[in-house]
Amino acid sequence: PHDWSRIGWPARQGLVLSRLQRGEESEDRRSRYYEQALAGAEAEEEVHDEELFGPAEGLHATYRTLREQVLEASWRAGRELSEPRLDTAIDVNRAIARYLELLKLAALAQRPGDEPTAEAIEAVNGLLRQVATPEQQAELDASSLDSYLLDSEHERGRRLELIAAREEPSLEAFLPRRGDGRLSLSASDLSLYLTCPLKYKFARVFGIPQEPTINQRFGILIHNVLERFHKEPPESDGDGLRQLTSLFETGWRRTGFGSTDDELQFRDRARDALRLYWERERVAEGVPVWLERKFDFKVGDHHVRGRVDRVDRRPDGDYELIDYKTGERKTEAELENDLQLALYRLAAREAWEIEASTGSYYYVLDADKVPAPTKPDDAERVERTVLEVGEGILGQDFEPRPSPTVCGWCDYRLICPAAES
Ligand code: SF4
Numbered sequence: 001p002h003d004w005s006r007i008g009w010p011a012r013q014g015l016v017l018s019r020l021q022r023g024e025e026s027e028d029r030r031s032r033y034y035e036q037a038l039a040g041a042e043a044e045e046e047v048h049d050e051e052l053f054g055p056a057e058g059l060h061a062t063y064r065t066l067r068e069q070v071l072e073a074s075w076r077a078g079r080e081l082s083e084p085r086l087d088t089a090i091d092v093n094r095a096i097a098r099y100l101e102l103l104k105l106a107a108l109a110q111r112p113g114d115e116p117t118a119e120a121i122e123a124v125n126g127l128l129r130q131v132a133t134p135e136q137q138a139e140l141d142a143s144s145l146d147s148y149l150l151d152s153e154h155e156r157g158r159r160l161e162l163i164a165a166r167e168e169p170s171l172e173a174f175l176p177r178r179g180d181g182r183l184s185l186s187a188s189d190l191s192l193y194l195t196c197p198l199k200y201k202f203a204r205v206f207g208i209p210q211e212p213t214i215n216q217r218f219g220i221l222i223h224n225v226l227e228r229f230h231k232e233p234p235e236s237d238g239d240g241l242r243q244l245t246s247l248f249e250t251g252w253r254r255t256g257f258g259s260t261d262d263e264l265q266f267r268d269r270a271r272d273a274l275r276l277y278w279e280r281e282r283v284a285e286g287v288p289v290w291l292e293r294k295f296d297f298k299v300g301d302h303h304v305r306g307r308v309d310r311v312d313r314r315p316d317g318d319y320e321l322i323d324y325k326t327g328e329r330k331t332e333a334e335l336e337n338d339l340q341l342a343l344y345r346l347a348a349r350e351a352w353e354i355e356a357s358t359g360s361y362y363y364v365l366d367a368d369k370v371p372a373p374t375k376p377d378d379a380e381r382v383e384r385t386v387l388e389v390g391e392g393i394l395g396q397d398f399e400p401r402p403s404p405t406v407c408g409w410c411d412y413r414l415i416c417p418a419a420e421s
Helices: 005-009 031-040 058-080 087-107 117-131 135-144 143-166 186-197 197-205 215-229 237-254 261-282 342-354 379-394 404-408
Strands: 182-186 287-299 302-313 319-325 356-362 368-371
Touching: 031 319, 058 087, 058 143, 087 117, 087 135, 087 143, 117 135, 117 143, 117 186, 182 186, 182 379, 186 197, 186 342, 186 379, 215 237, 215 261, 215 287, 215 302, 215 319, 237 261, 287 342, 302 342, 302 379, 319 342, 342 356, 342 379
Parallel strands: 182 302, 319 356
Antiparallel strands: 287 302, 302 319, 356 368
16 A cells, blocks of 8 residues: 555554565565555564464464463452452462463473474473363363464464465566666556556566557557658648648548447547647647657666657747647646656656756647646656666566556456456
């Protein structure tokens, strides 16, 4: 989870966060969420030689639980000793038997070597028999502690087996690296990983293709039409709309769109949108100077690559980076923490050595261009994100982040064990 504090909200008194420490021979990595939780709680990590999944498991945890019961039983027995009844002796023997069991747990938890639990229990029971009275021994014999410990041991063994079986073979060889061994990341890779690391794994590590949706096919068509239009600008103003429409109609046929209701709706919307696009372009101040311009630069050890749909030069000499969108329009406020255009602006500086003070999304179907807000620490934010995502991928941290909204649009939901509907 992003927000570690939400994990513990139902807890009334305290919260135990635990992680499995790997064996000495393998690398023992702590996830960044674990680090965040540790820092947020201002807590120290405690190392236990047991598997601590919850307060009722493991010898130490059982010892702590029983210790409470012993204190309670002592208190009750003490009260009865001050006002003796017929069954006071029974309660006193019971309290002593609980105390002997506490001793047993302490002995088992501290036993040296790898003696199997069953044998260790038997050995301690033999010693306790020498000190317990017949009444206390009867209480010990009636107790279910031994079978509880043996069952827990069995469960623990099974769980470790399951964990071991779940360990995946390393995906090291399949991570998307360049020839120089560095990771290669694009803006969409970052967005994919941040949305759901498991989805990233399916798409970029396993390379399982996704069926392009009608929206995606339509988006590609519009990108191609606009690229070609600006590469071969019309000779006169009067030719502009005709040329744009002609490129679109040709592309529409070639891309294999049919005549379903959805497709025809897209076509009608596109025709209207391209007309508005042209009207806007005729009077635009900026002039496209690069189309589909590629970039490649390094952040830390990673390559960051991509291409910008269009770069305009404005009358004041400034550059504007433009990304075409055919999806739902977002407002400036919704783009407050936008990563893609912030990354493009950093790319312009690092890879092309130009400063672009503005980055905008051109919502073609709405004929509206929306600039993404810029902040002084944008570059730092992008670099931090690249490093975090890179660390996650190299560490093969592909934990799913399911949610009904995200999984509902995910092509991998049929094969994903974590999908939420
Ligand atoms: S279905 Fe959900 S959890 Fe699974 S990969 Fe897709 S987004 Fe992630």
